[in-house]
Amino acid sequence: MENGTLQHICVTGGLDATIRIWKLRSRRCVNLREFSSTIVCLDYNDDGSQVAAGMENGSVAILNSKSLSEFSGRSDRASPINCVKFSPSGRLLASGSDEGVIDVYDVFSQCDLIASLIGHAGAITGLDWSKDSKHLQSSDDNGVIRYWDAPAGLQIMDGLDK
Secondary structure: OOOHHHOOEEEEEOOOOEEEEEEOOOOEEEEEEEOOOOEEEEEEOOOOOEEEEEEOOOEEEEEEOOOOOEEEEEEOOOOOEEEEEEOOOOOEEEEEEOOOEEEEEEHHHOOEEEEEEEOOOOOEEEEEEOOOOOEEEEEEOOOOEEEEEOOOOEEEEEOOOO
């Protein structure tokens, strides 16, 4: 994180179903939160105030990055969430699942589901937003890349197929 307050902070999640905040200089865990499912992936928003977690049970949680208190949570999938990614504006959060579906949430309205992007045959392995937070690039475990107008829920073009 480029944010000065998070320069020496790290967040981890794992098989023990915990998210931990670490102070890197002292190598100490300064906060811990337990969940009911394995943590698969994490992402900070651009200002570092929130962290999103994708879980093995198909849930997504958005947490305060300092206290780990839950801001919002959703459980729209039955399979693991492999990746989560905040848009540069911080308004949208995309989550990609083993089902090959990408869910797009409006973080500013208590994580309302605004679109489910369907078009991949394999599990979602990567997500990346355009700088203006309007377009999303996704990849799957078959090597397929797709491009989306995420807020509208529309695929705008195919990328490279493996």
